[in-house]
Amino acid sequence: MKTLIEATHLKFNYGQKSVLKDISFRVNSGEIIGLIGENGAGKTTLLNILLGLYPTTGDVVLFGKQPGSKVGKAHIGSMLQTDMVIQGVTVSELLAEIASCYETSFSPEQLIKELHLTTFAKERLTNLSGGQLRQVTFAIALIGNPDLLFLDEPTVGMDVQARQSFWHRIRLLKQQGKTIVITSHYLNEIQEVADRILVMKNGQFIFQGSFNDLQNQHQRVEIVFQTERASDVFKVLPHVTEINKSDGNIHIRSTDGDATLYALMKNFKHLHQITVTRESLETIFVQLTNQEVK
Amino acid sequence: MKHLMSQLSFDGRRLILRNASFLFFSLLMPAGFYLLFTRVMIVGTTAEMQVFNVTYMGSMIVYSGLISAAFSVASILKHDRDQGFVNLLNLTPRGLTTYYVSIALWSLVMTTLAIGVIGGLAMGVNHVSLSGGQWLGVLGVSLFGQIPLLIMGAMMAFIQHTETLGLVSNLVTFPMAIVSGLWWSISLLPDWLQQIGKVMPAYFTNSLLEKVTTGGEIELNSVIGIVLWSLILFATMILISKLTHKWGVKVGRA
Incomplete structure (x- = not known):
């Protein structure tokens, strides 16, 4: 090229x-x-x-x-x-x-x-x-x-x-x-x-x-699902930075999507309507520019 | 040549045909002054008035050129620079030379139009009669004398603020018109002011026009004066252009 x-x-x-x-x-x-x-x-x-x-x-x-x-x-x-x-x-x-x-x-x-x-x-x-x-x-x-x-x-x-x-x-x-x-x-x-x-x-x-x-550098993901379990149960999951409950959905933000999902799968039968979204450029950009330049 | 024709056509439409302020300030105002001073405020004998009608025609042609340069040309160049048109043309393969040549040529056309309008009034209303050679002389001297004024207008376009440009245009045009003897005879001014007036570019052009229209001998001093003014102003303009660009880059406004 x-x-x-x-x-x-x-x-x-x-x-x-x-x-x-x-x-x-x-x-x-x-x-x-x-x-x-x-x-x-x-x-x-x-x-x-x-x-x-x-x-x-x-x-x-x-x-x-x-x-x-x-x-x-x-x-x-x-x-x-x-x-x-x-x-x-x-x-x-x-x-x-x-x-x-x-x-x-x-x-x-x-x-x-x-x-x-x-x-x-x-x-x-x-x-x-x-x-x-x-x-x-x-x-x-x-x-x-x-x-x-x-x-x-x-x-x-x-x-x-x-x-x-x-x-x-x-x-x-x-x-x-x-x-x-x-x-x-x-x-x-x-x-x-x-x-x-x-x-x-x-x-x-x-x-x-x-x-x-x-x-890939910013392995952050958002995992959204419905469950009958209390949201506190998921606090023990690895790499989770934030857990919210809204509109009957649990929203989990993780800094390592693979590791969090692997741990989450142990509860798979209790989870419904699961969606996993990688972070947008806008979200990554805000995180990047908030960090100090080395 | 194709590039120049295209630029001339583009600029002619926007600067002459669709520019009411040019028509008013550069053509109608000097024409109005000419009629006012030659038809309304009449003093002197018929013979004196005949000479005055001719020489005042020359003065108003120079005045029109001064207004064109200090107001029209300066504001056109500034407007184009502020709006990014100059930068845009600079980024094309054509570059800026054609643009500046076109503006200069249209400025000279403005002067020619002023000769047509004021000269037409002088002939039609005041029965001024000049030979073909004299009219050609008027055209040649007016265009030659317009060169330093045009460069001065181009220099003024580097002023950053529009309000300041308006102020400077007024401060340059009207005092220069008065001290150069364009509105009334320079002999009416105090000696010290006459000394200043007699080295102004507008004075040199006005003197040359007076000689051409009254059959006098052309003064070499006036020609040299116009050439010197042109050279000095051109060198100053190049310097200002470089300094302004350097400053603009420094503060992020180039």
Whole structure:
């Protein structure tokens, strides 16, 4: 698999404040990378460096070139956090203008249809809602038919339909072999599409790997069942951190699902409607980011 | 060329056709001033008024260029930067050169439009009559004199806050118009103020226009003055651009 981005020992400071602290990573062609972290963790700064908007110490190579190279620009689409509200310009005019900046771009009309922007394509940008502007910003990122996409908080402000349409498009882009680096606070959406997740805290990566790897590292599970036995009986189970009873169900949280389930099976005949759920990315993320960075 | 044509078409629609404030401030206001001072507030003999009608036309063309630069160009560049349009274009293979060339060309078109409107009023209402060569001279000098003002507008666009930009635009435009002798004759000002006025870029352009429209000899000093202002302002703009970017990166606002 071809490496599209290779970053080694990246560092960046805002004045005295160290925002990126010696981070290294690699992104391969066709991967979807979920870049997650709390506000101020350094995600947007990292994207700005990869786009060539910020200088850095350390080595970064995209498509074999430095960030901001003409070769790179021809293959990269970006959706920054700020939506443009340029006065006196309609959606279709802006898309046509940005399309003209690329040698091989999509037809604006075609993209407007595919992304369901037809109802407001003739509207001026100043008349659009926040969610509609976000959709236009996504269309701008796609118009140059890029091989690599940087999407910074892409679904903020989008309504449910627009978000579903957005993630559908991301899956289509993945099928087409596009590489996508995406930051979002909607972690359940990231967990659905990302091949790898990079978790940032205080300018460092505290995890790099697949969601499966992350779940395996954090063997936490929630076991829910119905039983005629008192909930206190289950307190003796190994690795149990929490037991609750609600709606006639017993909820057990465990830090080692396998061990707890093995012990629980001794009571199997007294248990009904058992479900075992591994923890979501959101729950693991909260636990991860609450721990101190080593 | 294809890129430039596309950018020109995009910018022309938003900056000229759909920009009411440009029409008001850069065209209607100087035109209104021209009519006010030449038709309502009349002083002097008929012969003096004939000369005044011509020279004041030049002054109002320069004034229009000053307003275009300090208000329109500065606010357009700032708006585009604040809205992320400059960053977006910078991230495309086309880059930013075409954008800046397009803005500069449209600014010169604004000046040409001002010549058309104010010159049309001068001919139609005040019966000003110039030869074809003189009109071409007016166009050439106005565009040449617009260069330092345009760079000044571009520099002002680096101001962070919109309110501050508005204040600075006013503080630059109106005092410069007065001390350069655009509103009334520079000879009415105190000596020390005249000394300042006579080194202003708008004064040099106005002087050149006066020579062109009254058949006088072109002063080399004015030409050199405009060139020097252009060079100094351009160098300052590059420096400010670099410092602003450096500062923006430092505080996360680049």
